[in-house]
Amino acid sequence: MPRLPAPPAELVSFLEGLPDPHILLDDRYRILAANGAYRRQFGASGGTEGGAEGSVVGRTCHAVSHHAIVPCDQAGESCPLAQARASGQRERVLHVHHTAQGEEYVQIELAPLVDEDGNTGFFVEKMVPLPVAAQPVPSAQGLIGRSPAFQKMLGLVARVAPSRAAVLLLGESGTGKELVAHAVHQGSLRARRALVPVDCSSLPEALFESELFGHEKGAFTGAAQARPGLVEAADGGTLFLDEVGDIPLPLQVKLLRLLETGTYRRVGSTELRHADLRVVSATHRNLQHMVAAGRFREDLYYRLSTFPIHLPPLRERQGDTALLARALLVRVAPPPRTLQLSGAALALLEAQPYPGNVRELRNLLERTALLCDGDTIGAEHVQQALACGLPPLAGAVEEGAGEPRSSAALAGSSRQRRLLDDQALQQALATHQGSRAALARQLGISERSLYRRLKALGV
Incomplete structure (x- = not known):
C-alpha cells in the first residue's frame, strides 16, 4: 500500500x-x-x-x-x-x-x-x-425510511432546517407532514423553543382570528378575559400551519401581514405586537390551482412557499413499507406483547397501494394485530384485516379536489391495484409449501378464483 x-x-x-x-x-x-x-x-x-x-x-x-x-x-x-x-x-x-x-x-x-x-x-x-430522530432502521419514533424518494426528501429537510426560510410541505394525507415539520424545527436554531401547531381545517372562521392572534377582554361575546393567541405562544419558535389551504380567504391577508412585517394585533386591540417566529405550513391541496381559482391569495402562496418540500406517498417509497411495518407494530402492539411478521404477511403488506399512506398502514397493522392470537402475523391475518375495510365507492372523490376522479384516473388506479395484487400472489406462491387449496384459504379467496388468477399469470 x-x-x-x-x-x-x-x-x-x-x-x-x-x-x-x-x-x-x-x-x-x-x-x-x-x-x-x-x-x-x-x-x-x-x-x-x-x-x-x-x-x-x-x-x-x-x-x-x-x-x-x-x-x-x-x-x-x-x-x-x-x-x-x-x-x-x-x-x-x-x-x-x-x-x-x-x-x-x-x-x-x-x-x-x-x-x-x-x-x-x-x-x-x-x-x-441529523437532529431529527430520523433513522433508516425501525425505531419507536421519528421518521423512518431508506428509499431514494425518502432520502431525497430528508436531504431537503437537512438543508433548509438551519435557515430562517418559510417551508411548505406538500403531500397526500397520511404522508407524515407533521413529523417532517417537527424535523425542520428540531434541526433549526429554534429547537429549544416551542413548535406550535395550528390545525387550520378545524377552526371555524369566526374563531380563527382570535385563536391565532388572541383577543382582549370584551372583544366579543364570551370574551370574559384577555387571552394570548397561538402566534404569541410560538414567539421565538416555529408556527406550524397544518392544512394551510383551509384558511378562510378574508383572514389570509392578516396572516400575510404577520409574515411580511412580523406584527399583529389581538382581536379588540389597537396595540401592535411583534412576533419572532418561523412558519412551516403543510397542505394536501394544490395551492397553485387554488390561486388560479381565486380561492387562495397569490402573495400569501409565494410568502409560504419559499422552500417547498414534496413528501412522497408510500407507494413511491420502494422498500420502506417493511421498515415502517416493523416500527409501527411496536406502537400498535406494545410490550409485553411481541409480534413478528411472516415473510408472506410482509409480502402482502408491501403489495398494497395504500391511498391513505402511512396512516392507512398503521390502521391495517392495528387491525391485523387484533386478529392475531399468536406471536407471528401470517398472510391470513393480513387478508382478514384487509377484508374488514370498506370497499371503495364508485366514482370516488379525490380528497380536497372537489371534483370526481376521471375515468382514466380510475382505470389507472384499477390497473395499479391489479398489478400489486398479482405481485402479492406471486410472492405468496413462492413462499407457500402446501397445496393450492391451502394457499387459497391463506389468501382468503376461493380455489376457483385462485386457479383463474394463476391461469391469467401463466403459472
Whole structure:
C-alpha cells in the first residue's frame, strides 16, 4: 500500500479542537487524520489495534463509514469527494453511516484544500448527524425510511432546517407532514423553543382570528378575559400551519401581514405586537390551482412557499413499507406483547397501494394485530384485516379536489391495484409449501378464483 502523505500538523491540531466529527482525506479516499469526535463515533468500526486513532487512520472513508470496499460513487450513491474533485468546491450530501448506535443518517460536508499553486492535495470532511430522530432502521419514533424518494426528501429537510426560510410541505394525507415539520424545527436554531401547531381545517372562521392572534377582554361575546393567541405562544419558535389551504380567504391577508412585517394585533386591540417566529405550513391541496381559482391569495402562496418540500406517498417509497411495518407494530402492539411478521404477511403488506399512506398502514397493522392470537402475523391475518375495510365507492372523490376522479384516473388506479395484487400472489406462491387449496384459504379467496388468477399469470 502506498505510503500515506504526512498531513500538516497545524491542520490536524485545528481539526482536533472542533466539536463535530472531522477527518482529513487524500484523493484516494484514505483517512490521514481524525479528530476525537470522529474517533468516538466511528473508531470502534475498525478494531482497537494501535488505539482508536490507529483504527481509522490509513483506512478509506467508505470502509469505515459504510463497511464498503468501493467508494460511494461506485456503489450507486453520491460521493462528496468525487463531486468536490470534479467541481473544486464544497459539496454536501446525505448518507447512511454505520455508528456505534447502529445505522444513522449523517449530513456530509466536504471541502477541498487548495495549495498556493492551485492544486488540491487534501479534503476535509465534516459529519453532522441529523437532529431529527430520523433513522433508516425501525425505531419507536421519528421518521423512518431508506428509499431514494425518502432520502431525497430528508436531504431537503437537512438543508433548509438551519435557515430562517418559510417551508411548505406538500403531500397526500397520511404522508407524515407533521413529523417532517417537527424535523425542520428540531434541526433549526429554534429547537429549544416551542413548535406550535395550528390545525387550520378545524377552526371555524369566526374563531380563527382570535385563536391565532388572541383577543382582549370584551372583544366579543364570551370574551370574559384577555387571552394570548397561538402566534404569541410560538414567539421565538416555529408556527406550524397544518392544512394551510383551509384558511378562510378574508383572514389570509392578516396572516400575510404577520409574515411580511412580523406584527399583529389581538382581536379588540389597537396595540401592535411583534412576533419572532418561523412558519412551516403543510397542505394536501394544490395551492397553485387554488390561486388560479381565486380561492387562495397569490402573495400569501409565494410568502409560504419559499422552500417547498414534496413528501412522497408510500407507494413511491420502494422498500420502506417493511421498515415502517416493523416500527409501527411496536406502537400498535406494545410490550409485553411481541409480534413478528411472516415473510408472506410482509409480502402482502408491501403489495398494497395504500391511498391513505402511512396512516392507512398503521390502521391495517392495528387491525391485523387484533386478529392475531399468536406471536407471528401470517398472510391470513393480513387478508382478514384487509377484508374488514370498506370497499371503495364508485366514482370516488379525490380528497380536497372537489371534483370526481376521471375515468382514466380510475382505470389507472384499477390497473395499479391489479398489478400489486398479482405481485402479492406471486410472492405468496413462492413462499407457500402446501397445496393450492391451502394457499387459497391463506389468501382468503376461493380455489376457483385462485386457479383463474394463476391461469391469467401463466403459472
